[in-house]
Amino acid sequence: MLEPRTPVHDDLIDHLVRTTPLQRGEAARVVLDVLAYFDETTAEFVRRRHRELQAAGHVNAEIFERITAELPHRAVAPPPLSLRQLRRIVYG
Structure with missing residues (x-):
């Protein structure tokens, strides 16, 4: 730091x-x-947002839709990720 x-x-x-x-x-x-x-890397962002949204009571369909919408607005936007890629980041 x-x-x-x-x-x-x-x-x-x-x-x-x-x-x-x-x-x-x-x-x-x-x-x-x-x-x-x-x-924060793309994978770290996806995992963190998934945890935060899950803790707030959202279901995966909503969570992944929201993460997909948020990713292009990062300081350095990653290429578009499919639902399958997002799930693989979260669940391995």
């Missing part, structure tokens, strides 16, 4: 401190959280 004061991100952290009510440490944590979110 990156240190809260990583020089590469100092300009972004400074910007957040200037433009939001966040303190420097809070802004650094936000930057690190966002970077970690976008580091």
